[in-house]
Amino acid sequence: MKIYSKCLKGKQGYASYDSHWLPCCWLPNFGEYYENSIFSKPVFDLERHALEQVARNDAFREFIKILLKDPEQAPYTCKKRCSFDSKSTSNDLN
Numbered sequence: 001m002k003i004y005s006k007c008l009k010g011k012q013g014y015a016s017y018d019s020h021w022l023p024c025c026w027l028p029n030f031g032e033y034y035e036n037s038i039f040s041k042p043v044f045d046l047e048r049h050a051l052e053q054v055a056r057n058d059a060f061r062e063f064i065k066i067l068l069k070d071p072e073q074a075p076y077t078c079k080k081r082c083s084f085d086s087k088s089t090s091n092d093l094n
Contacts, residue, residue, distance in 0.1 A: 021045075043058075043060075
């Protein structure tokens with residue numbers, strides 16, 4: 001499996017109702033809400049930190065590392081919406 005996500009290209013971004021930044025709008029829409037994920041940490045709170053700080057923090061870097069190097073460990077939403085395996089001809093982004 002390989003992840004082809006817009007967040008890996010520096011595109012997308014989503015501010016939640018409680019001012020937390022998420023890499024995309026799919027995360028809160030798939031039942032895998034961010035409250036139990038790394039994105040609930042204070043380092044993703046836009047009321048406390050500028051967007052530039054949020055996008056450069058260690059937790060986000062670790063998330064990107066997982067997407068790139070260990071996609072099987074990525075959140076379900078990322079695997080569902082932004083990936084395809086070698087048997088597939090396209091991902092499910094349409």
